[in-house]
Amino acid sequence: MSKKNLTDAGVKNQKPPKEGQEEHFDLRLPGFALRVSEQGTKSWIVFYRIGGKQRRLTLGRYPALKLSDARKEARAALDQVDLGIDPAEEKKLKKRKALEQPNNFEGVAELFIERYAKKKKRTWAEDERVFKKYVTPYWGHRPLDTITRSDVVALLDQVEDDHGPYMANRVLATIRKLLNWALAERALIEVTPIVPGMSRGKEVKRNRVLDDDELKAVWNAADEIGWPFGPFLRVLILTGQRRNEVAGMRWDELDLEAGLWTLPAERNKSERIFEVPLSDMAADIFKNSPRIGDYVFTSGRIPKTGDGKPRPISGYSKFKTNLDDKSKVTGWRLHDLRRTVRTNLSKIGITEHISERVLNHAQRGLDAVYNHHDYRDEKRHALDAWADRVGIILKGDPGDKVVKIHG
Structure with missing residues (x-):
């Protein structure tokens, strides 16, 4: 046992004892100490007396718990002792409550x-x-x-x-x-109240595809809506990717010089790294977008809880209602844009297996097992051709004038 003024440098460089464990008490706060084991494990403890008995409370391990924070916790524990409260018992009580399962x-x-x-x-x-x-x-x-x-x-x-x-x-x-x-898994109920037959009728498989005039109207309405939902909508159209994957896009996923968006495995439905080549039209959207935090599409609003950083966009229903009002195009969902992109890829002559890979649809059979080619060049060719087609639609050319491009 030793007594000294504990410092960050001293704690970091404190060597372990040859055997057992030893305690180094802090001169600034009586009862507060650093315990070091022969294996080199360092823990913060505080000794106190309550009810005539000496007790010990382990606060946590170093370096996960820093010296300054450990001192604050030790001081708070000693304040509880002054009020007649045993901090060790309080800690046990909190643990028990944390393990209790909610009922409502x-x-x-x-x-x-x-x-x-x-x-x-x-x-x-x-x-x-x-x-x-x-x-x-x-x-x-x-x-x-x-x-x-x-x-x-x-x-x-x-x-x-x-x-x-x-x-x-x-x-x-x-x-x-x-x-x-x-x-x-939790044994919270003995039986579930849900039984077969409770669904509200058979859902009709969706087949909504926006025609050229509708796509043009929706694209142009994005200008009126503005940041961040306007550019977000246009990226959905130009890439054909899923709503949540685009909404959660981070700046560090983009390589604008290479014209590539790399979706990490944990952020996409296929559960594998997926590359989305960016057409010039898509890349220009990002180059002209403000950088507000880690996420590309964010309002900049910081939630009351969390890490204090802006979060990605949400509130799609309000945005979609506004979009329908401005574009006068109704009866569709954002997910229908993927079907619209897929349909148009076929129209311009992109082969089925490339079109499916552009949309990151799961591959089946032996192809899924043995074919690990990334098809980056083929996907780039397809999305560049689709961007060209979008440009033609926006200029107002008739929808039946489709130039087929071998893909």
């Missing part, structure tokens, strides 16, 4: 997102949005085991009336997954 729907939904969805679903943010917008306002404080089949029916009726059968089925699928997880 809102708490279970948060637990589901943290412990399941974020680890296993790339679309976890959409699940979280569904809960907050469509479910929690009605079931938030309800104990999970009190939610009945009739409650589910009533909720789906409400969603269907307000937002249509498609969204009602999305809500059903999301709460079904949560309830199955709560049943099988």
Whole structure:
């Protein structure tokens, strides 16, 4: 045991004992010490007396917990002792509470997102949005085991009336997954109230493709909408990529000199690195975009919680309503732009297997197992040809004047 004024440099350079462990007490704060083991592990501890007995509280390990922060925690613990509170018991109580499973729907939904969805679903943010917008306002404080089949029916009726059968089925699928997880993995309920046959009719497979006049109107409406959703929309059109993948685009994924956007595996549906060659028209959008933080498409708004940095865009519904109003094009979704791009790639003569790779669709069979060619040049040729076609559409040439390009 030694006593000295603990400093950052001294703690960093403190050598371990030959055997066992030793403690180095801080002269600035009585009871506060650095414990070093013979293996070199360094931990922060604080000794105190309460109820006539000496106790010890481990605050954390160095360097994960810095000296200045460890001193603050030690001082806070000693302040609790002065009030007759045992900080070690308080710490145990907090741990027990953290391990307690929530009972109401809102708490279970948060637990589901943290412990399941974020680890296993790339679309976890959409699940979280569904809960907050469509479910929690009605079931938030309800104990999970009190939610009945009739409650589910009533909720789906409400969603269907307000937002249509498609969204009602999305809500059903999301709460079904949560309830199955709560049943099988958390033992929070004994039975799920969801049974077969609760979906709101068979969904019709979508086949909406924007024609040339509609595409032109939507493109031009982007000017009126402005940053960030206007450029975001145009990138969707020029690349044919998925909405969330474009919205979450980061500047460090772009190489504008090479004209390439590289999507990391964890950010795209294929779960592999995917390259999107950028046409000159697409690259110009990025070159003329403001840089506000790490994300390309951001309003610059900083959320109250988090790392204090601007987040990527959200609020697609409001944007889409505004877009429909300005373009006068209705009855379509942002995802229909992918179908529109795919259809036009065929129109201009791009072969099927290249068109599918441009859209990053999953490859099947032996091709998926053995063919690992990146098709960068072929995809670049296809997207350059598509950008040329967009340019022709914007100039107002008739839609039937399509120049086929071998791809």
